[in-house]
Structures are given as structure tokens and as C-alpha cells.
Amino acid sequence: MAIPASLKKGLKLPVIAAPMFLVSGPDLVVEACNAGVIGTFPSLNQRTTEGYRDWIHEIKGRLKPDAAAFGVNHIVHPTNPRLMADMMVTVEEQVPLVITSLGAVRDVVEAVHGYGGVVFHDIANIRHARKAAQAGVDGLILVANGAGGHAGVVNPFALVDEVRSFFDGTIILSGCLSTGSDVAAALMMGADFAYMGTRFIATTESGAQGEYKEMIVDAGASDITYTPAVSGIPANFLTPSLVANGIDPKSLPEHKLDMGEEAKAWKTVWSAGQGAGAVHDILPTAQLVARLADEFSQACDKFDKKRL
Numbered sequence: 300m301a302i303p304a305s306l307k308k309g310l311k312l313p314v315i316a317a318p319m320f321l322v323s324g325p326d327l328v329v330e331a332c333n334a335g336v337i338g339t340f341p342s343l344n345q346r347t348t349e350g351y352r353d354w355i356h357e358i359k360g361r362l363k364p365d366a367a368a369f370g371v372n373h374i375v376h377p378t379n380p381r382l383m384a385d386m387m388v389t390v391e392e393q394v395p396l397v398i399t400s401l402g403a404v405r406d407v408v409e410a411v412h413g414y415g416g417v418v419f420h421d422i423a424n425i426r427h428a429r430k431a432a433q434a435g436v437d438g439l440i441l442v443a444n445g446a447g448g449h450a451g452v453v454n455p456f457a458l459v460d461e462v463r464s465f466f467d468g469t470i471i472l473s474g475c476l477s478t479g480s481d482v483a484a485a486l487m488m489g490a491d492f493a494y495m496g497t498r499f500i501a502t503t504e505s506g507a508q509g510e511y512k513e514m515i516v517d518a519g520a521s522d523i524t525y526t527p528a529v530s531g532i533p534a535n536f537l538t539p540s541l542v543a544n545g546i547d548p549k550s551l552p553e554h555k556l557d558m559g560e561e562a563k564a565w566k567t568v569w570s571a572g573q574g575a576g577a578v579h580d581i582l583p584t585a586q587l588v589a590r591l592a593d594e595f596s597q598a599c600d601k602f603d604k605k606r607l
Contacts, residue, residue, distance in 0.1 A: 301491050302469060303417045303437060305395060309367040311335025312592050314482055315471060316584075317496035318372035318398060319448070319505075320344065320565055325357045326504040327584060332358075332366040334588035337492075339370040339398060344506075348384040355392045370396030370419075375404050390414060398440065400449075403431035419471060423451025428462050438469030440494055446474035447497045447572030449534045450525070459489045475520075475574035479594025483602070497572045502584045511569045512581050514539055519576035524548045529568050540569040 302313065314336040316327065323340035331338030345351040351371075358369055371394050373385060386407060389397060393414045399407060403420045411418045412435075420431040421440035428439055439462060442448075443455035451458070455474055462470060472485040473494035482493040499505060501512045514537050524541055527533045528551045541548050544567055582590075 305415065305417060306337065306368050309335060309365050310337070311367070312479075312482065312588065312595060313486065313492045314588075314591065315339060315370070315492050315494050316499045317448075317473065317494050318344075318370070319496050319500065319570075322500055322506045324506045325354050325361070327499065327502065327506070328358055328369050329361045329366075330502075330504045330584035331499070331588065332369050333361075333363050334585045335367050335592070336588055337367050337370060337396065339372060339396065341372040341374075342385045342389075343374060343379070343381070348381055348388060351385055352388045352392065355388070355394065359392075368395040370394065370398055372398040372400060373407070375399045375402035375407055386410060389416075399436070403427075403434040403436060405434045408435045419469065421473070422462075423449070424453060425458075425461055428466065432466045432468070436468065438471055438491075439466060440471040440473055441490070442494075443472065443474035445520070445523075445535070445573035447535050447574075448570050449530070449532050450474065450572065452525075452533075455485075456488060463489055475572055475577075477574040477577035479591040479596070480598035481574070481577075482591065482595050483598035487602070497575050498578055498587070499584065500571065501578050501581045502587055503581065504584050507569075511540075514569065515571050515575045515578050516581060518571060518578075520573040523571060523573050523575065524551075526551045529565070534570060535572055537569045537571050537575075540567065544568055 316331040316338045318339040318341045328338035328340050342351045397411045397418050399420045408418045417437045419438035419440050420436040421442050422428040423442045441458045442451050443458050444452050470490045471492040471494045472490035476493045476495050477498040485493040500507045501515050522538050523535050524538045525535050538548050
């Protein structure tokens with residue numbers, strides 16, 4: 300299927316700036332879209348449904364005529380009391396791309412398809428991929444080993460190959476993608492989009508604290524700890540942020556730590572993927588996208604020269 304026609308407008312590079320909890324907001328989304336990649340944000344980054352609608356209006360008002368599409372992430376799970384209200388806003392505002400997490404529900408997919416929108420669903424294993432495909436999603440976001448946030452443990456080569464054997468929709472690959480050459484590699488593996496989170500945290504427009512951004516710049520793959528202790532679901536975190544919160548990464552409990560609400564915990568325990576080792580600076584989103592595009596072009600040219 301490759302890239303849906305509705306998402307091709309203004310797209311200069313097949314990259315989605317992932318929706319990151321407490322990090323992605325209008326500034327990052329707008330700058331990403333205006334630079335030619337898809338910018339997204341979680342609806343729950345706004346405290347109310349009314350605030351969520353305000354953000355959509357702000358984003359629409361700031362996008363250039365030739366900007367790429369934007370998207371929103373919804374947590375499709377019984378523990379999200381705002382899902383129905385937020386979905387009503389999504390349908391009314393006709394958000395081009397909807398990313399669903401923690402549940403693939405056919406009713407949600409049909410509601411988005413009703414106005415011509417596209418639904419991508421993130422998965423970390425084959426069982427969830429099959430369920431999402433049965434729900435009729437347009438694309439699957441393959442959260443492979445080493446990705447930031449709630450990540451899986453499957454090698455990306457294995458995940459892409461197995462999913463493609465039964466799914467003919469759009470494939471979006473996530474996990475340690477930080478450079479334009481990484482984007483080229485993802486496409487060579489069979490993905491249609493590269494899904495980048497950690498690299499976009501270290502931009503001037505992201506909502507992350509300055510110390511968070513600097514910690515990513517200073518980190519390498521060995522500075523990432525994979526644990527369910529913070530949120531109850533396995534995720535990758537910056538080890539120095541765990542230590543700073545009095546958490547010993549060498550003796551983590553298997554259950555969720557007693558840190559109050561999860562949102563409060565994620566404000567001080569910072570997530571990142573193993574691809575942090577390729578992040579060396581903090582720069583404006585537009586400049587980052589231009590760099591990624593240049594690296595992507597160089598990687599493609601280099602591959603063409605190496606082909607027999």
C-alpha cells in the first residue's frame with residue numbers, strides 16, 4: 300500500500316515525528332509539518348478535551364499551505380475516560396492522521412474512515428499486529444527493540460518481515476532511528492515510514508526540559524534501561540534520570556514503583572530510545588529535518604553506487 304494519498308501532500312521525507320507524552324505540542328508539530336514531515340501529539344498532553352480542540356485550531360492556523368499532514372495519538376483503552384469526548388473532537392475537526400495505542404477498536408477506525416482520515420496503530424508483537432489488522436487499520440507502527448517509550452523486544456528485521464507476510468497496509472518502523480541514513484535503511488527493510496521520537500526530543504521546539512534534552516545528547520545505548528517499573532508496561536528510560544530519582548537500575552522491582560500518578564513519574568523519569576547515541580546536538584526542528592533529508596539523499600546515493 301505504501302503511503303496513503305492523503306498523507307503525501309507536502310511530505311518531503313517519509314518521517315513521522317512520534318507523539319511523545321509531555322513533550323509533543325503545537326510548536327513541535329507545526330515546525331515538523333512546515334518542514335515536510337508529519338508532526339503528531341497525544342491528545343492527553345492537553346488537560347481537557349476543550350484544550351485539545353484549541354490545540355488543533357492553533358496547529359491548523361499555523362500550518363503553511365504546503366505543509367505536511369499532522370496527526371493525533373489516542374489511548375484506546377478503558378482507563379482513558381476522555382476517549383469518546385476526544386474522538387468526537389477528532390471527527391469534527393477531521394484530523395488527517397489518528398494514531399491509536401493500547402487497543403485497536405473497529406468503531407474508532409470506522410469513525411476516522413468516515414471523514415476520510417487515516418488510522419495507524421502501534422504494536423510491539425505479532426499478536427497485537429494481527430488484532431489491529433483485523434480491526435481495519437490503515438497502517439501498523441512496529442515498535443521494535445530499542446525504541447523509546449513503551450517499546451517491544453523484537454528485532455526490527457524479524458518484525459517487518461513477519462508483519463508484511465499478512466499485512467498489506469502501510470508499515471511504519473520505530474526503534475533507534477535518529478539519522479537520515481536510518482530512514483533510508485528502514486525503507487530498504489520494507490517500511491514505508493520511519494517513526495522518530497528521541498531525535499525530536501532534542502529540538503528547541505519540544506516541550507522537554509533543558510536537562511532532559513542535554514541528557515539525551517550525552518547518552519549512549521548503554522545509558523538506557525528497559526523496565527516496567529515506572530509505568531507497569533515495559534519501557535526504555537534514561538538511566539541517569541532513574542538514578543536521580545533514587546531508583547537503582549540494578550535492582551528494579553518487576554511491579555510499578557510507588558511514584559504516584561504515572562504522569563507525575565514521567566515528568567522526572569525521562570524516556571529515550573537506544574538511538575540516543577546518535578543524537579549529538581539540540582537544534583531547531585526545521586534544521587533537523589533539513590539535515591535528515593540531506594543524510595537520506597546521501598545514503599540513497601551511496602547505496603546506488605554500491606549495488607552490483
